[in-house]
Amino acid sequence: MNSSLYKPTDPSIWTGRVDGDGPLHRRYHQVIKPVDLGGKLTPTTDPSWALLGFSSDEGVRRNKGRVGAADGPDAIRKAMASLPVHDSSLKLFDGGDITCANGDLEDAQQILSQHVAGLIRAGYRTCVLGGGHEVAYGHYTGVANALGDQSVGIINIDAHFDLRDDSGGPSSGTPFRQIREDLQSTQRPFRYLCMGIQQCSNTRFLFDRADAWGVEYVMAEDLMGQTGEMVQDKLDWFMEAVDAIYLTICLDVFSASIAPGVSAPNALGLLPRDVTPWLRNIVLSGKLVAMDVAEMNPSLDRDGITARLAGCLLDECFQVSV
Template identity: 25%
Template sequence: MDTRLIGVPIMYGCDRQGAQYGPKKLREKGIIDIIKKHHQSVYDFGDIYIPDVSEEDKYAYHKKIKYLKPIVDINTNLAHSVYNTLVSDDFPFIFGGDHSLALGSIAGTSKFYNDLAVIWIDAHGDINTDETSPSGNFHGMPLSTVLGKGDPSLVNIYFDGQKVNPENVYIIGARDLDEGEIQIAKNLDLTLYTIDDIRKFCLDTIIDEVINSIKSSGIDNVHLSFDIDVLDKSIVPGTGTPVGNGFSLKEGKKILKAFLSTGMIKSMDFVELNPQLDEDDVTANLCIDLIDCIFENLKLSTPIKGV
């Protein structure tokens, strides 16, 4: 199985300049060479097309969700690219850009696999809807959308309906949740491990619980979505919504190694590097270090389409 790089230079989900330069920065930092160290065949399929939309038109398509139409269009194209990658027996590594891209990556993976779990590693829940979001920024909504909640144009992207069942979603590291998200998580009975849960019960225990839960459900296919703001804000200045009391780099690598070495991860997002906010490329260099860890530990297996 080969690795296929798919860049998504989007900032419409976070509505903050800089995130769109993440893919370019990681290429400049040698992401392809880093991956080739561990996986011989790497194909860079370039970037998903991002239309130019003026800030004055951000609410032109929805009164509460910013940049709705371009987000739908971009994620539809991304979903098809991810789906075609899996059809070709390749591993899609989607890097951004803000976390709004997870809508397309999960939609594409979900179309290929009938049974899909999602591990969401993030300081935020990203389970707001247009009715609960205090900002209207879609990067705080993609997970609720793939669960079937929110505007129909988003829920029905690429194919109609829910992309993943709530019982197969695992949120790890959350520590900045809006009130609406807390209620949505309760209503959907989501498995959500806050940073306080992890400090109380031990990171190793939480990781084992997630892996065992997925295996016991009979699911072999997992999409891993990694937001760098899950790390403590002191070590990732170059991200749009940094939060304190986060994971250390060592803990971040432990989480990645544990999940990637299972052979269950069939697609992955890596998001929210903002080079314009970075300080002397500290965050960009850390991202390259994490990507090195990702591909050192990624165990690839030939995908088998769900029936």
Template identity: 30%
Template sequence: MPTFTDPPEWTGTSTDPNDEQFGDVVEGATLETADEYDAVLVGEPYDGAVIGRTGAADGPTAIRESLAGVKTHHFDAGPVRGVGDLGDVALPAAGGVEAVQDAVAETTAAVHATDALPVFLGGDNSLTVPNVRPLLDAGSVGVLNFDAHLDCREVPDDGPTSGTPYRQLFEAGLDAYACVGARHFETSSAYDDFVRERGAEVRVAEEVGDDPVATVDGALESLGDVDRVYVSVDVDVLDAAFAPGVSAPTPGGITTRECYRMLRVAASDDRVAGFEVVETAPSLDRDGTTVDAAARAVAHFLAGWSA
């Protein structure tokens, strides 16, 4: 039976009555009331599969706190409203990463069954598997992944990691995959070969810098005629200057402005069936830089999706 912790109380931080913020409009929701919202937030406080530095389990709470103080107004799309918060997914008390993935998939399937757009707040990248897997049972699916890495490592004998989600999803029947913002010298040739052999598109950070809109448009086009598109943002796609609070920060990444523009384009695709922001680790952050970047990624995606 899908279970959640109680959603937090959302309140705005401004004393100006004209400053409508996400904290003023996001409401606590349940699976039974989710259909009343355009989108629902789902926290996934887990980092048990991280290969490098941990801390992403604290991501959902920190992202919510930052987002609460963000104004709802987008100059092109207008104000973002119609957002509910289901709370955090209840994680099993025991078991390895694969057991956690299986348990979470029962909950995410119930969320996908509602009329609201699921917005998952991670948490580490291993939970991309249960976030996407229920979609594979209802038609063809492509993933648009904003990430410095391809995350298609071979699954170790002791279970999946935050580096294995897309190999797992391909084995489960994923139809298409495109990575935007991949960094040179961050991926092994064997993993580049793995995704390319499956028809995947890889667009590196330099291409984003040249023309972010053309890059994301090309990535979406490469997914072909899949029925549904799932959009994932691993915050390490951002340059380390913009996102120091991740498991593996490195130079050479994209800017927040490039990321947000591409997210608005991606969100406007009629096939979008889910969105996530993963690998935000507040304990590794500097002055809330990464947390704020992740929170605004959610805001920009919602603006693009609702426009």
């Protein structure tokens, strides 16, 4: 393992207001525990989440997007630090960051995969902070390696399929095509549900590819409209068919009015209320073992609103999970 691509978290990032020492006053910066993954990992039997940052925007650069997401993990940490923790049983650890040095995305994804697999084998659920959506390939690979023969369903909340070819090398637009290729090589099914898809964000070729590959998807307008029963039926059917779920949230699924800090801002995007009910249902399935948030670009953010959105979405999942 290339240890030079791993760095422990700077504990000073987790600071914020203090209203008191008791559990009723707790905020994230008071409950999170930094852990150095360069040492021996202590296994856990308690429901615990381990954060990892994936400080990469190399995939965004290869995808001809706007770089800056490599600074996303710390922006999300700072936005989360003062959020209140309403359930004192929440156990949360911060395992530091995987960096992408000299444009070597493939090496960074491999290191991420190895750390994720180690955490899951030790009993933790993983939450990775991006970083471009190239995070998905390394994160999923680690989950799959840890779970062995268990079937893993991917739920991607995103305006894009991210099934592109990689003529310029693997990128933020290719992770789910890469995952499908890996699964095909071992004759395993590709279980992929994408929620929030938009016509203006995908070519006709990508829609045809998704259909040909058996991808399940829900259009953005169906998440916004009065079609909750249809969406719930599809989500329930998908989750029932798998042993475990990997959830990935791409922030460019949201309206640019509330998520400006992304490479590809979305003029017709979703609002948080279109998404949070489905996040709760996914967590409450009891099958969620890993999740991440991708495309957080602080250099394009406005007043930290996108980082705040990312932090609140993760908080929603954490609080429901305990």
